[in-house]
Amino acid sequence: MATSDSVRTPITLSDLPNEIHLDIIARLPFDGRARLRSTNRYFHGLILPFSHDDLLVAEGEEYAVARDLLTCKYCLRLSHKSEFGDNMTKKKKARGGSERHNRFCVGCGLHPSLGCTGYSRGQCVKWGRQEFVVVFCVRCMKIELAEDDGKLKECRYCQKRRMEIRRKEEEHERRVRRKAKREAWHRRAKEFWGSDESSCGEFDDSDGDPDESW
Numbered sequence: 001m002a003t004s005d006s007v008r009t010p011i012t013l014s015d016l017p018n019e020i021h022l023d024i025i026a027r028l029p030f031d032g033r034a035r036l037r038s039t040n041r042y043f044h045g046l047i048l049p050f051s052h053d054d055l056l057v058a059e060g061e062e063y064a065v066a067r068d069l070l071t072c073k074y075c076l077r078l079s080h081k082s083e084f085g086d087n088m089t090k091k092k093k094a095r096g097g098s099e100r101h102n103r104f105c106v107g108c109g110l111h112p113s114l115g116c117t118g119y120s121r122g123q124c125v126k127w128g129r130q131e132f133v134v135v136f137c138v139r140c141m142k143i144e145l146a147e148d149d150g151k152l153k154e155c156r157y158c159q160k161r162r163m164e165i166r167r168k169e170e171e172h173e174r175r176v177r178r179k180a181k182r183e184a185w186h187r188r189a190k191e192f193w194g195s196d197e198s199s200c201g202e203f204d205d206s207d208g209d210p211d212e213s214w
Contacts, residue, residue, distance in 0.1 A: 025046070029063060030058035031061075052101065070095060072105040087126060121143065137154055
C-alpha cells in the first residue's frame with residue numbers, strides 16, 4: 001500500500017519556474033501566446049503586449065494566413081481582410097509587402113486617434129468591391145462612408161435608416177387609405193341597400209394599387 005509520503009501532487013504549468021515559462025512562451029506561435037496571455041493575470045503580466053512589429057510577423061504565420069488576418073497599425077489588432085479597404089490589401093500594402101506597416105482598417109481610417117492620419121472628406125474608398133465616398137454625415141454628425149456620390153451628405157447607415165422609416169410611413173399611409181376606402185364602401189352600401197349590406201357582397205380589400213379609385 002502506498003504511503004502518504006510516496007503520493008506526489010501533480011505538477012501544473014503554474015508550478016514551473018519563471019525561466020521555464022519564458023522559454024515555453026518563446027517557443028509558442030502567436031496564437032498560442034495570445035491565448036496563454038488571456039488565461040490569468042500572471043501570464044497576462046508575463047507576456048508583454050504585442051507591438052506593431054510583433055503583429056506584422058504574426059500575420060505571416062500559418063494561423064493568420066489561413067484566416068486571412070491582417071494587421072492594423074492604429075488599433076494594433078489582427079483583423080479579417082474584409083475590415084480593410086481594397087487599396088490596403090493589394091500591392092505594397094498586401095501581406096509581406098514593403099509598405100504593410102502603413103496599413104490601417106476602415107474603422108481606424110474613418111475615426112483615427114489624435115495624431116493619426118486617416119481618410120479625408122470627399123475621398124473615394126473602395127471596400128469589398130464597392131465604391132464609397134467619405135462624408136461628414138449631417139444626421140449622425142460623424143465621418144462615415146456614403147454609398148452614393150456624397151451629394152446627400154448622408155452616411156450609408158443613416159440613409160438606410162431613413163429609407164426604412166420612409167418605407168414604414170408609406171405602409172402606414174397605405175393602411176390609412178385602405179381603411180378610408182373600406183369605410184366609404186360600407187357607407188355607400190348602407191345608403192343604397194339600407195341596413196342589409198349582405199346583398200351587396202363583400203368588400204374587396206386586396207392589396208392592389210392604393211391610389212386606384214374604386
